[in-house]
Structures are given as structure tokens and as C-alpha cells.
Amino acid sequence: MSELDAVRESVLDRVKPGPDERERLEATSGRLVDRVHEALSDLAMDPDIEDDVDIVRVGSTARGTWLAGDRDIDLFVRFPTDLPRSELERYGLAIGHAVLPDGHEEYAEHPYVKGTVDGFEVDLVPCYAVSDATEIRSAVDRTPFHDAYLSERLTPTLAEEVLLAKRFLKGIGAYGSDLKTRGFSGYLTELLVVEFGGFAPLLRAAADWSPPITIDPETHAATAFDDPLVVIDPTDPERNVAAVCSAENLARVQHHARDLLETPRTEVFFPPDREPLDSDGVRDHLRRRGTTPVAVVFEAPSLVDDQLWPQLRKSRSGIVRALEDHGFPVLRSTAMVEDGSETDPRRAVLFVELLVETLPSIARHLGPPVAVREHAEGFYAAYADEERPPYGPFLEGDRYVLERDREVTSAAEFLESDAIFDVGLGTHVADALSQRDVLVGAETATLADGFGPELRSYFDPRP
Amino acid sequence: MSELDAVRESVLDRVKPGPDERERLEATSGRLVDRVHEALSDLAMDPDIEDDVDIVRVGSTARGTWLAGDRDIDLFVRFPTDLPRSELERYGLAIGHAVLPDGHEEYAEHPYVKGTVDGFEVDLVPCYAVSDATEIRSAVDRTPFHDAYLSERLTPTLAEEVLLAKRFLKGIGAYGSDLKTRGFSGYLTELLVVEFGGFAPLLRAAADWSPPITIDPETHAATAFDDPLVVIDPTDPERNVAAVCSAENLARVQHHARDLLETPRTEVFFPPDREPLDSDGVRDHLRRRGTTPVAVVFEAPSLVDDQLWPQLRKSRSGIVRALEDHGFPVLRSTAMVEDGSETDPRRAVLFVELLVETLPSIARHLGPPVAVREHAEGFYAAYADEERPPYGPFLEGDRYVLERDREVTSAAEFLESDAIFDVGLGTHVADALSQRDVLVGAETATLADGFGPELRSYFDPRP
Structure with a gap:
């Protein structure tokens, strides 16, 4: 047996659901399907429609590809395509609440009910029985096709x-x-x-x-x-x-x-848990690195993660680009969100690690080549009198050069100013930033309280 | 009369030599030519050769294109091309010393005598009477052709x-x-x-x-x-x-x-003299600019300016490139040499104005894309064990990235270290730098003592 085969066996021992888990899953799934059928009857819908409805178990627990301990049961109720969408949603939710009386509604492209039964996480999702995956009306309609394709091929x-x-x-x-x-x-x-x-x-x-x-x-x-x-x-x-x-x-x-x-x-396959970084750890790393982080801390907008994260990413890169455009060299940056439910208030951080946080009062500005007459004359005239910058225009090689007042001399001040709203933030992040704290340097060590795991990953990065 | 014509007249009034100056020049030149003829006879050279020697007045005073007050008389003694070079030099110097008994020897491509007569600076230069400027044996042989070309055309x-x-x-x-x-x-x-x-x-x-x-x-x-x-x-x-x-x-x-x-x-045409910058002025500018200059001060190697300046320029750009390669952003730089004779000891300065003089301990290092397997594996292996840098390798996008110890964290320390000798200095400058002072920030204000005019030009630059 090769080394990799030995690893394979050892990993499978831990991740393959045992007979007990399989039996319990099958039993619960069976009961749930029965209850969906009952709920369907109770709806007293048009019999033509009711005849065309079917129930599909999908997802990894349906295909035997779930990892031991993952306990998701996905049941899709497929309705004929001539059912209006509003009806489909109404029936779907009615069945959902009947089968999962303790469940709550969630929203993908349309609402469905999620709940817990016998310790299993159950999704009960209404969809359309389209004849082909290319004809789907919403993304969930595709799932049964995926399931069928894989089920056919998975030995x-x-x-x-x-x-x-x-x-x-x-x-x-x-x-x-x-x-x-x-x-x-x-x-x-x-x-x-x-x-x-x-x-x-x-x-x-x-x-x-x-x-x-x-x-x-x-x-x-x-x-x-x-x-x-x-x-x-x-x-x-x-x-x-x-x-x-x-x-x-x-x-x-x-x-x-x-x-x-x-x-x-x-x-x-089973990496050990990593110790969250504490504030001393952050300070040690900053001393070791000699860099100056700036952190914008704010309350995350109440969005689901799939909406929040693209906005955080956009905001982070907007801030990084703006700081670099203003001459602050960025070593690395990250976005972090506190653990917690998407609906509870939780803090978010845009964290940018700089080589230098302050820059001189003046910045070099390269003008046109003197030879490009019209452009050069316009440039020189614009700066020669009232608008005369502190230094220049003078010549360097074949071009005009100015040294003029730098717009931003402190990265933290920039992030504290209203200029932050011009960097291309995500919409909801921009709103949330109206209330923000800006931490600089060792002040960021306080973030260990709440962001210890993220700071561990940041300061001890691995591939 | 146009404005430009009025300026023309006014400038000419000041720069066109008056009748007195012209007469004195003619008189002195005439006497000098006579003395060269006498000196030639005294040499008792082969009469065939002596017959072929001629004396040419060249340069702006010969052509009437000298600025009032410029008092250079250039006399070229042209020898036939079959005279060996050593003879030419010997005759040339003998004539020179005879005509300019207080003169001293200088060296272009070959030696000649320079001296002062009646307040005029006289160069007495031996050269070959080549038949065409493309056949010259040394650069001075070309001068009479230049003179002839211009004299023919200058009304x-x-x-x-x-x-x-x-x-x-x-x-x-x-x-x-x-x-x-x-x-x-x-x-x-x-x-x-x-x-x-x-x-x-x-x-x-x-x-x-x-x-x-x-x-x-x-x-x-x-x-x-x-x-x-x-x-x-x-x-x-x-x-x-x-x-x-x-x-x-x-x-x-x-x-x-x-x-x-x-x-x-x-x-x-006549810009007013500029006030040399004093040390308070330097300090004011540095406060205003917020930059950090570093200056390498040393005794200029005893070279003529035409040899010294290319070496200073090379040394300056070598230092600037090295500092930028090490991550120090350079705003501007200059080289300065103290006034004084080329043979007296005089100080020189390589002056580099930085946005920041110190940088963090770590520097970002971009590795290969992970997809380039051989290169990527080699890179990762090289840093994964003993050579493990402080941070990484980790992933950013599709590449490996390291954060490793920065080689140079202080620009001044770099200039004080032996690493300065690896930046591609001019040879004689490299020798001279074995004794050097490195000034940082406001310390450079002391340079006003000796380099006031240069610092004025640097801190108040004009096109």
C-alpha cells in the first residue's frame, strides 16, 4: 500500500459516515418525504397540478457523498412549469411550514423554508420541473439536473x-x-x-x-x-x-x-485549529515588521455574507488603490468580519498595512516634455503665476517638473476624512462607514478582541 | 522698432566690445604673432619645415564674435604633417615659453602653453596643418577649419x-x-x-x-x-x-x-546674481518640504572638471538607483563641487532628497506563479525550511509571496556602509569616498557653508 493509499484509508475512516448515521439519515429522509406528500394533499390544489408534482432528494446526502457529521437534507418539490410563480412560492412555503413547523423562511432567488428535524438541517425548496437545465426559471431548478447527472456516474x-x-x-x-x-x-x-x-x-x-x-x-x-x-x-x-x-x-x-x-x-485534511492571535501577539508582529497598519473599524451592514463580502473586497481595494495613488506604499491588506449571525450587529475591519503612514508635504509632479509646445506652454503658464506651486516648474531632462503640496500626508487622516467616500466603496459599506473608527499602528492590537483568528491568519500566513 | 529689437539694441550696447577694446586686442594680437615668428626663427629648425609653418589666430576674438570683457586670444602654430609628434610638442612648448615667459603648460590631447599678456588670456597651441578636417591627428587640428568656415560666413x-x-x-x-x-x-x-x-x-x-x-x-x-x-x-x-x-x-x-x-x-540675458542660500534657508526649505535629504560629503578627487563631472554624475545616479532599488523613494538629487581651482582640495557632495529615510524591517518579495510548476516548486522548497523567511511563502492571487528581512532599512546607514562601493561609482570618486561624511536631514544645512549658490539653485529651481 502506497503512502498516499494509507493516508486515504486513514482519512476515509474519519469522514465516511458509518452505518448508524446512514440509517438515521435514510429514516429521517423517508419520513420527511412522506410528510411532504401529506402536506401536498392537504393543500387541495388542482388535481392536474398535484399529479405533476414530484419530490426529489438532492445534495450530497442523497448521493452518498456527504462527510460524516454533515447533516444536510435537501428536498426539492418540483411543480409543473405552467404554475404561476406566485402560486409556486405560496405552495412551497405552505408545504415547508407544514413539514418543518419550527422552520424559518430563507431567500435564494425565491423563498423557501429551512428547519431542523432529528438533528438534521433540512431545506425544503420549491422549484419548477423544467425539461432541460438550460430552460431553468431560477437557479434552484438546476439542482435536480446536477443531482441526476452525478447520481448516474458516482460508483x-x-x-x-x-x-x-x-x-x-x-x-x-x-x-x-x-x-x-x-x-x-x-x-x-x-x-x-x-x-x-x-x-x-x-x-x-x-x-x-x-x-x-x-x-x-x-x-x-x-x-x-x-x-x-x-x-x-x-x-x-x-x-x-x-x-x-x-x-x-x-x-x-x-x-x-x-x-x-x-x-x-x-x-x-485535518489541520489543527490555530490559536487566535492576542493583542500582545499583534504588537510583537508589528514590532518585528516595523510597518504601520491603519484599520477602519465599523459595524458591518446587515447583509448576507454573499452580499457583504464582494462589497468589503471592493471597499478594501478602493482604499488600497487610493492610498497607493496618494503615494503610500501598501505592503498587504485584508478585510475581516466578526463571527456571528448575518443579522446580528457585528464589526467589520478594512485593514491596510503600510510601509509608511506619513509622507512629506510636497510631491513630485511630472509635466509634459518641453518640446510638445502647445501642451508645454499651457502647463507652464498654468503654474507660472497665481497658481505657482511651492517649487517649480523647473526642468529635469526634457520635461517640466513641479514639486507641489501633497494632497494627503497622513494615511490615517485620509481614512478619517470624507475623502474615503470617493474611493469606490461598496454601497452599503459606504453607508456603514459614516460611523467609523480609524486605528493606527499599535492601536490595531485591540482588534485581537474579536478578530483573533483573522489576525492569526494575517500575521502567520500560509499557502 | 519691435520690443525684441529694443532688447537687441540694449543687450548689444553691453556686450559688443568698444573701439578701445578692439584696438587693444588687435595691438596685443599683432605683437604676439610677431613674437611667435621671432621664437620660430630662434628655434633654428630645418628651413624646409620652417617655411611650411604658419600662425593662425582663431576663436571668437579672431572672428569678432567675442563678448565684451572676454579676453581670450588663441594662436595656433601649424606645423607640416611630416613633423614627428614629439618634435611638434617640443617646438610648440619652446615657442610657447618664449612668447609667454610667465605661462604654464596645460594638456588637451597634447601639451600647450597658456599665459597672460596685457590682461589677455593667451593660448599658444601647436597643431598639424592637415589638408582637410577629416584628416586631423588631434582635436586641435580641427580648430583652424572651424575658424575658416565661420570667418567666410560671418558678416x-x-x-x-x-x-x-x-x-x-x-x-x-x-x-x-x-x-x-x-x-x-x-x-x-x-x-x-x-x-x-x-x-x-x-x-x-x-x-x-x-x-x-x-x-x-x-x-x-x-x-x-x-x-x-x-x-x-x-x-x-x-x-x-x-x-x-x-x-x-x-x-x-x-x-x-x-x-x-x-x-x-x-x-x-543678464539675470541678477542669486543670493547664496544660508543654513537657515536650508532648514526652512526642509521644514517646508518635509523631506529627508542624505548627503555624502568628501574631498573631490583632483581631476579637471571635464573628468570629474562625468564621474560625479555616474556616482550620483548609481546611488539614486541603489536607494530606489532598496525601496527608498527619491524626490530629487544633485551633485555639487565647491568653488576653487581644480588642483586645490575642494569638497564635493552627492545630495539625495528622500521621501523617507527609514523603512520597515520587512520587504515584500513576489515569487513565481504557482502554475509554473518547476519554478514554483523550487521557490517554495528554497524558503520552506532552513531559509524560511520571517513571513511566507504564502499566496496572493496566483503567486507565491514572501515578506523577508529588508537588506537596508536606513538610507544613511547604507551610504555609510561599504555597500556604497557596489553602486557603480566613478573610479576616482570611489577612491575619494573612502573618507566621507554622511549628513542626514537638517544636518545638511551646514553645507550652506561652501555650497550656498548650489543649494540656492537646488531649493529654488528654475527652468
């Missing part, structure tokens, strides 16, 4: 390989297609394992990838994508299943694939 | 125009083909005035130039040049008379040509 062995791949991606932090992670979705992972015929072959392929990579299981691509990883949906030739996956997570997979092939070990 | 009016052009170039600081100034030589100035038919036409042409500019009075260019200004020597198709002229001085001429045409005035 028991491949299902085990999926477990390894998922655990690997979780271990390295690249699992999840949410917009905070921007990694690999469950569907994408399963498709890749099916496509390459297992976890190890997927690793070996990934180790050698030279992005952009296109994988098209059904060779039916109908659109070009410029994402680093393109996996054409076998059920929809115009969709990239990996559209959300960032270049960094793709690189992460490549790095760890090589690393694991070189030195097989289980730690990659 | 009395054009000679006046030359005076205006020379005074203009002196006024703006662009006159002189020495390697400190890198401006316009007298010969170049006269050629340009002849070519454009006067000072005002030259100004109008220059105002519109879009370098590189090529002017070829005899349309016989035989070589391509990549200088910003190319004026093909009418006596040598392979020579650019303006080879020394810097892009900055060309731009300077363009700037002031436009300015003078727009607002004719005599101040451009």
Missing part, C-alpha cells in the same frame, strides 16, 4: 473519492462557493472527481495545471469564459461551474496537491 | 547676432560645452546663428523644435547620431558639433526662446 468507490476531495479542500480552506471563500462547490468537486476518475488522479492533474484550464465533461461548451478555472456544466453548455473560484484558491489547490503528492499525510 | 551683422545668442545662452545657463554644463559651445552657437540667419530666427526655430533635431549646413552627414540635437560639423561629415549638449539644456533653450519671444526683456 460507491467514486463516492469515497469525493469524500477525500471534499475533506482535502476543506483542510486547505478552498471548499465552498460562497463569496467569502470563492472556492470549490460540492458539485464542482464531485464533477472533477468523476472527470478525473478519483482523488489522486485529480491531484496529479491539478499539480500540473497551467491556468486558464478548461474542462468540458460533455464537450458541449457554447460560451467562452475568462475565469482561471472553467468547468462547463454537463447540464448547461453556457455555464461555468467554477465561475466563483478565485485564482488564489486554484493556486492553493495546485500548491497543496503537489505538497500532498510529495509528502502524503493526514494533517492536510 | 558684421551676423557677428552681432552671435553676441546676442551667446549672451542669451550664458544668461539661461546653457552656454559651454564643458562636461559640467553640457550646453552649447561657441562654435555651435555661431554655426546655428549662421544657419538660421540671426538670433531671432534661431529663437523662433528653437521654440518649435521637436527633438531629435538634425541640422546639416553642408548636407553631407555621413553618420547617424542619437543625440537630442545633431548639428553636423560643416568641416567633418562624421561629427556632431552638439554631441555634448544635454536634453535638458536643449529643453532650456526651447523654454527660454518661447519665453523671450513672448515677453522680450534684457533680464534673460
Whole structure:
């Protein structure tokens, strides 16, 4: 048995659901399906419609590709396409509340009910029974097609390989297609394992990838994508299943694939928890680094993470770009959000680590070449009299040069000023920033209270 | 009379030598020529050779293009080309010392005697009477051809125009083909005035130039040049008379040509002397600017200026490049040499004004894209173990990034260390730097004692 096979067995021991878990899952799922049928009858809808409704179990627990302990049951109730959308939503919610009396409503493209039954997280989602995945009315309509495609191809062995791949991606932090992670979705992972015929072959392929990579299981691509990883949906030739996956997570997979092939070990799948960094730790790192961080702290707008994170990312890069444009060299930056529910108040931080936080009063400004007469004369005239800057215009080589007052001499002052609202923030972040604190240098150590894990990752970064 | 004509008259009044000065010059020149003839006879050389020797008055005083008060008399003694070089030098020096008993020897490509007679600076230069300027044995052989070319073409009016052009170039600081100034030589100035038919036409042409500019009075260019200004020597198709002229001085001429045409005035020709900057002035400017200068002060190597200045320029740019490579943003820099004779000890300064003088302990280092497997694996392996830098390798986007210890965290310490000798200094400057002081920030104010005029130009720069 190769080293990698030994790791494989050891990981599977921990992630493959045991017979008990499987039985309980099957029992609960069965009961739930029965209850959905009952609820359907109770609705007393048009019998023609009721005849056309079916119930599909989807997701990893339906396909036997769930990791032990993950306890999600996804039930999709498919309605005929001639049912108006408002009816579909009404029926969907009625069934949901009947089956999951303690459940609550959530919103994807339309509302559905989520609740807990026997310790399982249950999603009860209404959708349309479209005849083909390309005809979907909303994203959820696609799920049953994904499920069918994979179920047809997943042998028991491949299902085990999926477990390894998922655990690997979780271990390295690249699992999840949410917009905070921007990694690999469950569907994408399963498709890749099916496509390459297992976890190890997927690793070996990934180790050698030279992005952009296109994988098209059904060779039916109908659109070009410029994402680093393109996996054409076998059920929809115009969709990239990996559209959300960032270049960094793709690189992460490549790095760890090589690393694991070189030195097989289980730690990659189950990395030890990292100690949150405390304020002394932050101060030590800042002393060691000699840099000056500035941090904008504010209450995160109450948005779901998938709306919040793109705005935080946009805001962070807007601030970084503005600071660099003003001459402040940025070493690194990050955005952080406090743990907690998306609906509770929680703090967010835009953290920018600078090489220098203050700059001289004057800045060099390069004018036109003297030879470009019209431009040069205009430039010189503009600065020669009233608007005369502190120094210049003078000549350097064949051009005019000015040294004029720098607009911003302190990065922290810039972030405290209204100029922060001109840097291209996310809309809701801009609103939230009307109340903000700006911390500078060692003051940022106080962030350890609330952001210890994020600061650990920031100050002890790993691939 | 146009405004420019009025300025012309007013300037000519001041720069055109009066009848007295002309008479005295003629009288002295005549006496000197006679004395050269006498000295030649006294040498008792082979009569065949002596018959072939002639004496030529060259330079601006010979052509009537000297500025009032400039009192250089250049006498060239031309020997036949079959005279061995050692003989030429021996005869040349003998004549020189006979005619200028108080004179001293100087060296161009070969030695000659320089002395003072009746208040005139006299150069007595031996050269070969080659038949064509393209056949010269040393640069001085060319001078009589230049003189003949110009003398043929300079009408009395054009000679006046030359005076205006020379005074203009002196006024703006662009006159002189020495390697400190890198401006316009007298010969170049006269050629340009002849070519454009006067000072005002030259100004109008220059105002519109879009370098590189090529002017070829005899349309016989035989070589391509990549200088910003190319004026093909009418006596040598392979020579650019303006080879020394810097892009900055060309731009300077363009700037002031436009300015003078727009607002004719005599101040451009006779700019008032500028007050040297004192140490309080330096400190005021530094406070106003908020920058941190570093200055390397040392004893200038005893070289003639034409050897010293290229080395200073090379040393300055080597230091600037090294500081920028180490991450220190340079606002501006200059080299300065104390007034005084080239043979006396005098101080020199390499002055670099920085936005920041100290930088954090760590520096960001961008590694290869993870996808470039061989390179990426080598990079990661190199830093993963013993050589592990303080931070990383980690991922940013599709690449590895390190944060490692910065080699240089203080610009002044860098200049004080032996690393300064690796930046590509001029040879003699490198030797001279073995004894150096490094001044930082306000300490540089002490340089006002000795470099006041240079510091005035630096801190109050003009086009």
C-alpha cells in the first residue's frame, strides 16, 4: 500500500459516515418525504397540478457523498412549469411550514423554508420541473439536473473519492462557493472527481495545471469564459461551474496537491485549529515588521455574507488603490468580519498595512516634455503665476517638473476624512462607514478582541 | 522698432566690445604673432619645415564674435604633417615659453602653453596643418577649419547676432560645452546663428523644435547620431558639433526662446546674481518640504572638471538607483563641487532628497506563479525550511509571496556602509569616498557653508 493509499484509508475512516448515521439519515429522509406528500394533499390544489408534482432528494446526502457529521437534507418539490410563480412560492412555503413547523423562511432567488428535524438541517425548496437545465426559471431548478447527472456516474468507490476531495479542500480552506471563500462547490468537486476518475488522479492533474484550464465533461461548451478555472456544466453548455473560484484558491489547490503528492499525510485534511492571535501577539508582529497598519473599524451592514463580502473586497481595494495613488506604499491588506449571525450587529475591519503612514508635504509632479509646445506652454503658464506651486516648474531632462503640496500626508487622516467616500466603496459599506473608527499602528492590537483568528491568519500566513 | 529689437539694441550696447577694446586686442594680437615668428626663427629648425609653418589666430576674438570683457586670444602654430609628434610638442612648448615667459603648460590631447599678456588670456597651441578636417591627428587640428568656415560666413551683422545668442545662452545657463554644463559651445552657437540667419530666427526655430533635431549646413552627414540635437560639423561629415549638449539644456533653450519671444526683456540675458542660500534657508526649505535629504560629503578627487563631472554624475545616479532599488523613494538629487581651482582640495557632495529615510524591517518579495510548476516548486522548497523567511511563502492571487528581512532599512546607514562601493561609482570618486561624511536631514544645512549658490539653485529651481 502506497503512502498516499494509507493516508486515504486513514482519512476515509474519519469522514465516511458509518452505518448508524446512514440509517438515521435514510429514516429521517423517508419520513420527511412522506410528510411532504401529506402536506401536498392537504393543500387541495388542482388535481392536474398535484399529479405533476414530484419530490426529489438532492445534495450530497442523497448521493452518498456527504462527510460524516454533515447533516444536510435537501428536498426539492418540483411543480409543473405552467404554475404561476406566485402560486409556486405560496405552495412551497405552505408545504415547508407544514413539514418543518419550527422552520424559518430563507431567500435564494425565491423563498423557501429551512428547519431542523432529528438533528438534521433540512431545506425544503420549491422549484419548477423544467425539461432541460438550460430552460431553468431560477437557479434552484438546476439542482435536480446536477443531482441526476452525478447520481448516474458516482460508483460507491467514486463516492469515497469525493469524500477525500471534499475533506482535502476543506483542510486547505478552498471548499465552498460562497463569496467569502470563492472556492470549490460540492458539485464542482464531485464533477472533477468523476472527470478525473478519483482523488489522486485529480491531484496529479491539478499539480500540473497551467491556468486558464478548461474542462468540458460533455464537450458541449457554447460560451467562452475568462475565469482561471472553467468547468462547463454537463447540464448547461453556457455555464461555468467554477465561475466563483478565485485564482488564489486554484493556486492553493495546485500548491497543496503537489505538497500532498510529495509528502502524503493526514494533517492536510485535518489541520489543527490555530490559536487566535492576542493583542500582545499583534504588537510583537508589528514590532518585528516595523510597518504601520491603519484599520477602519465599523459595524458591518446587515447583509448576507454573499452580499457583504464582494462589497468589503471592493471597499478594501478602493482604499488600497487610493492610498497607493496618494503615494503610500501598501505592503498587504485584508478585510475581516466578526463571527456571528448575518443579522446580528457585528464589526467589520478594512485593514491596510503600510510601509509608511506619513509622507512629506510636497510631491513630485511630472509635466509634459518641453518640446510638445502647445501642451508645454499651457502647463507652464498654468503654474507660472497665481497658481505657482511651492517649487517649480523647473526642468529635469526634457520635461517640466513641479514639486507641489501633497494632497494627503497622513494615511490615517485620509481614512478619517470624507475623502474615503470617493474611493469606490461598496454601497452599503459606504453607508456603514459614516460611523467609523480609524486605528493606527499599535492601536490595531485591540482588534485581537474579536478578530483573533483573522489576525492569526494575517500575521502567520500560509499557502 | 519691435520690443525684441529694443532688447537687441540694449543687450548689444553691453556686450559688443568698444573701439578701445578692439584696438587693444588687435595691438596685443599683432605683437604676439610677431613674437611667435621671432621664437620660430630662434628655434633654428630645418628651413624646409620652417617655411611650411604658419600662425593662425582663431576663436571668437579672431572672428569678432567675442563678448565684451572676454579676453581670450588663441594662436595656433601649424606645423607640416611630416613633423614627428614629439618634435611638434617640443617646438610648440619652446615657442610657447618664449612668447609667454610667465605661462604654464596645460594638456588637451597634447601639451600647450597658456599665459597672460596685457590682461589677455593667451593660448599658444601647436597643431598639424592637415589638408582637410577629416584628416586631423588631434582635436586641435580641427580648430583652424572651424575658424575658416565661420570667418567666410560671418558678416558684421551676423557677428552681432552671435553676441546676442551667446549672451542669451550664458544668461539661461546653457552656454559651454564643458562636461559640467553640457550646453552649447561657441562654435555651435555661431554655426546655428549662421544657419538660421540671426538670433531671432534661431529663437523662433528653437521654440518649435521637436527633438531629435538634425541640422546639416553642408548636407553631407555621413553618420547617424542619437543625440537630442545633431548639428553636423560643416568641416567633418562624421561629427556632431552638439554631441555634448544635454536634453535638458536643449529643453532650456526651447523654454527660454518661447519665453523671450513672448515677453522680450534684457533680464534673460543678464539675470541678477542669486543670493547664496544660508543654513537657515536650508532648514526652512526642509521644514517646508518635509523631506529627508542624505548627503555624502568628501574631498573631490583632483581631476579637471571635464573628468570629474562625468564621474560625479555616474556616482550620483548609481546611488539614486541603489536607494530606489532598496525601496527608498527619491524626490530629487544633485551633485555639487565647491568653488576653487581644480588642483586645490575642494569638497564635493552627492545630495539625495528622500521621501523617507527609514523603512520597515520587512520587504515584500513576489515569487513565481504557482502554475509554473518547476519554478514554483523550487521557490517554495528554497524558503520552506532552513531559509524560511520571517513571513511566507504564502499566496496572493496566483503567486507565491514572501515578506523577508529588508537588506537596508536606513538610507544613511547604507551610504555609510561599504555597500556604497557596489553602486557603480566613478573610479576616482570611489577612491575619494573612502573618507566621507554622511549628513542626514537638517544636518545638511551646514553645507550652506561652501555650497550656498548650489543649494540656492537646488531649493529654488528654475527652468
